[in-house]
Amino acid sequence: MKKVEVVAAILKFEDKIFCVQRSKNKLPYISEKFEFPGGKIESGETKKEALARELSEELNIVADIQSLFLTVVHQYPDFELTMHSFICNVESTNITLNEHIDSKWLKVNEIEDLDWAAADVPIVNKLIADA
Numbered sequence: 001m002k003k004v005e006v007v008a009a010i011l012k013f014e015d016k017i018f019c020v021q022r023s024k025n026k027l028p029y030i031s032e033k034f035e036f037p038g039g040k041i042e043s044g045e046t047k048k049e050a051l052a053r054e055l056s057e058e059l060n061i062v063a064d065i066q067s068l069f070l071t072v073v074h075q076y077p078d079f080e081l082t083m084h085s086f087i088c089n090v091e092s093t094n095i096t097l098n099e100h101i102d103s104k105w106l107k108v109n110e111i112e113d114l115d116w117a118a119a120d121v122p123i124v125n126k127l128i129a130d131a
Contacts, residue, residue, distance in 0.1 A: 002079040007051040008038035009088045010069055010123065011061075013105065017127065018095065019114055020058075021102040029076060032101070033117035036085060047084050055088075060096040063088040070126050074119035085123050 011018035018037070025031040039054040041047060048065050055061050066087040074081045093105055104114070108131040111124055 001075075003082070004040065004079050005082045006038055006040050006084070007047050007054065008036040008083050008085045008120070008123070009051055009055055009063060009065070010036055010085055010127065011055075011063060011088050011090050013090050013093050015107055016093075016105040017108060017111060018090075018093075019104045019106060019111060020097065020100040022117065023099065023101045027076075027078065030117050032115075033120075034104075034114040035117045035120050036123060037100070038083075038085075048086070051086055051088075058097075058099045060098065061090060063090050070123050072119055072122045074122075076118070081119050083119050083123075 019034050020037050021034050022030060022032055037055060037058050038051055039058065041050040045053070051065055055063050066089065069085045069087050072083045095103065097103055108127055112128060116124055
């Protein structure tokens with residue numbers, strides 16, 4: 001079973017969290033699902049370096065990457081995903097989507113209404129529980 005290690009950003013601006021929607025994908029269980037932005041850790045990168053690079057590539061932003069929030073290990077049908085999520089602060093909601101088809105800034109009590117990728121659900125649940 002293929003193993004993939006990624007980082008994800010819980011981007012916060014004031015009392016809202018940034019959620020992005022994936023584009024269509026050949027894997028139906030992640031196609032057009034919502035997720036926290038991020039991506040794969042490249043060889044030689046720290047988790048925070050990888051997250052900074054991914055945010056720049058995907059969203060054209062520089063975020064203030066804070067502490068590790070939650071690490072999730074999720075078994076998808078085709079691969080095992082380990083995702084390290086970090087709380088990140090941004091100074092603006094002006095974000096460019098380079099890879100996603102939609103985005104939303106939502107309050108914590110609104111995020112559970114989205115159709116989330118399964119690996120992101122534990123992060124959503126912890127955000128709600130901690131609120």
